[in-house]
Amino acid sequence: MTKSARLFLPLLAPGQAQKEITHNEALAQLDIITQAVVQAVGVDVPPASPALGECWIIGPSPEGSWSGMAQHLAGWTENGWRYVQPFIGLGVWTVDEGMFARWDGGAWVTGIVSAAAISIGGEQIIGSRQPAIANPEGGGTADVEARTAIGSILDAMRAHGLIDEPV
Incomplete structure (x- = not known):
């Protein structure tokens, strides 16, 4: 499946059957990263009973259904977990810490604001x-x-x- 260059959203293919599946997947990913809010940063074990729409930033040693998705955003949807690979500059609000976190290309940086003024x-x-x-x-x-x-x-x-x- 072809994906967009920056957000890795699934793209429709010419003549593709069931285009709604690809389109809906892209919308689910956009729902996770647009004005992103996560419950916590660096969690390795998926919550037992996530609420629809809740998201987390997966830690460095994920377990269970999060295995292989270290540092990704994980969002709980009607169809289970959806993952978004972070990209440089992606920012999220963290509910547990009450501050912003951003992906710097190698790690999630929490609580540091960079500005010229x-x-x-x-x-x-x-x-x-x-x-x-x-x-x-x-x-x-x-x-x-x-x-x-x-x-x-x-x-x-x-x-x-x-x-x-x-x-």
């Missing part, structure tokens, strides 16, 4: 890391050193967009 309401709140601020050392007047260190901290926070410039 974070904006809220069109305003940058967090940007790239700024250079280190040296610890205050020596000196005869602690007050001057403290003001310098605090000023450097405030400058770094402003550069990150965590606080605004003084008025």
Whole structure:
């Protein structure tokens, strides 16, 4: 059976009989990966009584009906388990952890957000890391050193967009 290049969805063949079988299989797979939600990540044993539509990310050592499907998404359908091979960038919401997981090409990465900047309401709140601020050392007047260190901290926070410039 010919499959699509990225999502591995089954494609209809010219002159194919019973096209609804192939079409329905593609819809079942799309139902699993569109706005994907999984109950848990890294589970090796299929649940005893899954609810229709529930999904899991299979762990590295699957057993039973999940054998041979390590790291795949498994979704319970009216016709049993359906599997979706992960592809780079595939993201899912994890119910048990309450955060996103994404496939990086070799493993499921959970709880790490990658971005160049974070904006809220069109305003940058967090940007790239700024250079280190040296610890205050020596000196005869602690007050001057403290003001310098605090000023450097405030400058770094402003550069990150965590606080605004003084008025």
